[in-house]
Amino acid sequence: MNTAVAASRLVAGYGETVVLDDVSFELETGRALAVLGRNGVGKSTLLNTLMGFTTVHAGQISAFGQPLNAMPTHHRSRAGIGYVPQEREIFPSLSAMENLRVAARARGWPLADVFSLFPLLGQRRESSGGSLSGGEQQMLAIGRALVGGPRLLLLDEPMEGLAPIVVETLYQALAKIRDAGGITMILVEQHAELALSLSQEAIVLERGRIAYRGPSAELARDESTKTRLLGVGGVEEAK
Amino acid sequence: MSEFTIVLDGIAYGMVLFIISVGLTVTMGLMRVVNLAHGSFAMIGGYVAAVAVGAGVPFIAAAFGAALVAGLTGALAEVLVYRPLYRKGELAQALMTFGFTFVVIAALTAIFGTSIKTLPLPEYMSGLVDIGFRMYPAYRLFLIAFGLALALALWLGIDRSLYGARLRTAVDNPRMAGAVGINVNRLFQLTFAGGCALAGLGGVVGSALLPLEPYYALRYLVLFLVVVGVGGVGNFKGSFVAAISLGVIDTVAKYFLPSAAAYLFYGAVLALLLWRPDGLMPARSAQ
């Protein structure tokens, strides 16, 4: 069996604060996992833990068969974990181009491909990261992860701040990556339908614990669970 | 032609400022560590070279040896003193590096005594050279040439290179730099050692104008800080322009208006900074 990421009985948080409590899951190579949940349930913390930004109090995490617990962040990146953080965290004093170049690896996407995915970024390549618009920064954050040639892609609300037409493009690009296999994806999204249609599996977090786990398609159909765990019913009703 | 000489003198003085401050542009400007210990590394370099030259080592070899020693000391200090600091904020850094400077001063005084150290220039640098209309100290010409070469090398090697960009990522956001695969610790250690080596080299090369003595590390610290500050934190072009401007302004003013000279250096700093609050050449992030 070919496991890309696995967590077992994971307890993690910031300093002494525990956020993730007893989280376990496994994800096979080439598959996409949607992580859903309300505000502050620990979605970002899960990704942060995979990148090594949190304190792991108990449990194991591993990627590609290697244990991650004690691995420094840059080794995780070199081992093939690509990360798009929620707050974008692009490097403000570097130009857009430099932001990509510092992250680029031979096995990753060529810069040209990133620019054809996001033509706007190509036009702004010489602008400093800090002066880019919110959406441009988001594109850059995604591009930066892709040029590193990730085998495991962690996306924390990648659609945020993007115009609908760009969301569409990005959606298709991600779908293509998913369909090509090879790259494993963990996707945190506020827009449940979008996330569920992109992923094969889903987990829903509640207060740092896994409240639901199953195939995405199933959850997409299960209105009552969605309403209960995500509170999305309101939107449905307003439409 | 005296005016020309004065400008030349100013440039030479500015070059000394540049050569010694440039290491601080690396550690404080690029790495954003409030590095009040910069003078200590320059001083370590200078003392090492003084001992070496005293023991018969040729000047140039001693200078590079001193840079190496200062660099290694810097690498060690980075692990022991600086690494715990990066996250602690600028005030903690100021305190720590100040303490470090005290310790270095006390240690060097204990080893070498309280008198000043001189670093005799080699024959070929201590004489006068005919520059067409008069004789001029060779040492000052050497300073100008050396400063220019150093500026060019650093500009190409850091400002314009991927290495420079990597360094800036690590400074902007070390967490995220790690997440794109950069080994922040090693990068910082190397860079810091480089900055210290430059300081050491500067301490040696500039010793004829900034004499080596136990208090060196504190006495000239302000000068270095001012150059980096006026230049706009974190870029070599800025430090270079600032050092030369301040050197020339200071020197020319002292020549023409010796009675007001005491006010002129800091007056110039004040004026330049009020005119250009982001430094003469603001770093890109300051936009």
Next chain:
Amino acid sequence: MNPERSRATRSPPAEKPHAAGWGHLLPWTAALAFYFLGADFLGLGTNALIMVLFALSLDLVLGYAGIITMGHAAFFGFGAYAAGLCAIHVTNDPVTGLLIATAAAGILGFVTGTLILHTKGVTLMMLTLAIGALVAEVANHLRDYTGGDDGLHGIRMAPLLGAFRFDLWGHTAYLYTLAVLLAWFALAWRIMRSPFGRSLDGIRQNVRRMRAIGTPVWWRMVAVYSLGAAMAGTAGALSAQTTRAVGLTALELLASGTVLMVLILGGTRRLYGAFAGAVVYVVVQDFAAQVDPFRWMFVIGALLMAVVLFLENGLMGIIDFAAARARSLWREQTPR
């Protein structure tokens, strides 16, 4: 609205470190007790209290408002010279002199503050440094008034409030200094908890945010800068009045550096940090210099480094640590 809002973490609500009531009592009682117990050291004690006040003034400017200044000694020195000159030429009543010096330093703070406070970061640091250096140079040049490098001397103080002579043993000086310090401290304590103080806290953290809620950022900074300057001026005046001498060193960069060091050593934004830092610094310096006047720099240097390495927020970190320990012990022992 969803009534059952999720709370993912178990962390307790953030507690702001607050000195408990008895926490206030301790330092002041100690300061008063020192008057009776440390009779031979009252000179040292007075200098320490003056340093506390000086560091406290920096805490307002640097700790709360985040203005990193390397020229704070300019105000201390200005206050000292103002008090000295006032005693020589105008009146040698200490309280009048103190008020005049305080106002003078405050005005200098206001004038220079308006000039430089639109800048920030390293630029501001360099500007404060340049102004400090210029003020020192002026004092050096006005030798006819200030005595230049020889220092200002010939200060004779009238008895305090017409009744208490400044005695050789420094009794009056100590109590006078302590009383002035207490007054300033109480004021600072209140101000830093006022809306004004909180807005400074905000300015330090995020200027954009404060602009976006309509805070006149520049004015607030000028205000606190002037306030800190006035306070530093009081400290300088006390120094001039109690030692009856002023030297250029009071103005020099090293003095600015020292007070910076003292404050950070003690811990910023605590007010009592100034206390802890000044007392420890003055005592250690005095002690180390006695044991071996040739090597005290080593001791001080090592102390500074140790504090940064092992304590979170200066010496006050010890108190936080002790309080946290005590609290957790308490919790373990009392069943919930």
Next chain:
Amino acid sequence: MSDAEARHANTLGAAPVLSVRGLCKSFGALTVAQDIELDLPGGARIGLIGPNGAGKTSFVNLLTGMLRPDAGSVLLEDRAIDRLRPELRVRRGLVRTHQINTLLAETPALENVAIAIAERKRIGWRMLRYGTGWRACLDEAEARLAAMGLGDDRLRLVRELPYGKQRLLEIAIALALKPRVLLLDEPAAGVPAGETRAIHEQLGDLPQDVAILMIEHDMDLVFRFAREIVVMVQGRVLTRGSPSEIANDDRVREVYLGRRVR
């Protein structure tokens, strides 16, 4: 209200609270505002949409004085405010939220709001006599946080709040300033769909004569909120109209909406 009525209210209603005249701005070769004209009458609910990098945030920065325009003028209640510093514009009721969180990270959420209220009440200068005034600020702040659903988090440091809650706090602060004109820059980005209702409700509770301009890429929210939508492309106003007009505009579809995956 029908589309036609809405437009009527906008054009013929009371004198505009905010008007923008011929606003221009470029960064070097890049034009982010080109001769923009816009009126916000009291009670306006305008959605501002447009592709990434069109200049929406820059427009807000120009209005609030964070950017200096190359040309043009901004009038708040018929008075030119071009020379006012940003904080003074805020004092006159021109309030914004930030696309990228701009909060006091080391301060509890409650105080973030209370400080804003203190400024609104003009007691930010008080140094010595402030007891009851400040208490009132805290009380109001507490109520506002509760209304945003942040009641439980009021004492936590902002740094420790999850992203979405920080977004809500941004909005709570802006509302606490009792704006005359409210400029919202992607208020809902990062806020889970379930929570956007709270935003919507809060906006609904504002006095009817407050003018609101909302930038959003979340079309659900925009179409629910706006009575008029302005579309901006490359620094120019491409078109404006009622939500249904915009939703059916081919040009807007082409440059911005796409086929709507959501």
Next chain:
Amino acid sequence: ADTVKVGVIMSSSGPFARWGEQFRQAIEVFQKQNGKTVSGHTIEVIYRDDGGPNPVRAKQLAEELILREKVQFLGGFVFTPNALAVADLVTEAKMPTVIFNAATGLITRKSPYFVRTSHTIPQAARPIGEWAVKNDIKRVVTAVSDYAPGHDAEVYFSKAFKAGGGQVMESIRIPLATTDFSPFFERILQQKPDAVFVFGPGGPPTVGLINTWASRLKPAGIKFLGTAETQQIDLPKIGRSALGLVTSFHYTETVDNPLNKALWADLVQMFGKDTVPDLASVGAYDGMRVIYRAVEKFGPRVTGDQAIGLWRGMQFNSPRGPFRIDEKTRDVVENIYLRRVEERDGKLVNVNFQTFPMVKDPWKEDNPE
């Protein structure tokens, strides 16, 4: 037998640490030569560090020494402001106080319990002015460090020089922080004086100062006149540029006198071969002598008035030559030597070529009480 405590306030840390070191070494040599006891009473020296010119600290240290340590004498004081700061205290406590170094004229005026064993700046600056104008130097530019001692030197040199008919073309004041002297010397070069009178800031910049003179002014034949710029301790660092410099000073290391030879020899023996006596050494050495004399005469309970009474008009031989404490002013009266830097046995040394015998402080003459 009792213990007599002597409190010495000096600078032994920071940039002026060398002064403290010289004080201490000279005191130790003195005690080696003269014993640690006087008529059975142990003389204990307590050192305190004032860290440089810092009146506040000096005053506090003096207080502690007097009140807590109960010293019988105070000594030391490298810097004028520090000495002035303790004046009132010393007067109040009637504490006999010996100024080992601080050199501004007015110090001894400030307390009747002050005596001085060093020199005053005017004392050293005037003779060279007188000498220069008689030796083919008619036009001079003065360039002094811009602080009180420099100003005094400028005034007293110029006075004497003009009185002899010389012309002072310009008086330049050099900021204290200067390390590059070339712009000033370049300016002087343009004026083509016969000589330049320099009063340097002392310490490390001296080397640069003299080297700049040697490379800019010396070739143009502009002579160097100074006071303390060519101390033995600095000469090896200055190097051959120093050859031919003329200075006037109250102490020359090469003075041929048995006390001086013994001082030097013992310094070398106790503290290493590079140790050289300088003005700080003689100041402290003679200061100790003065204190020893007082204990000798009055025993361990000597009062301030007794000591000062003894010291007024006291005379003895010092390593510097004959030495007297003025009856009235309590200030030092001593020879001022004109010296020239020469090379002897491959070493640079100051060599006296003229003596102004028993010079009093001119400042006191100009400013009668």
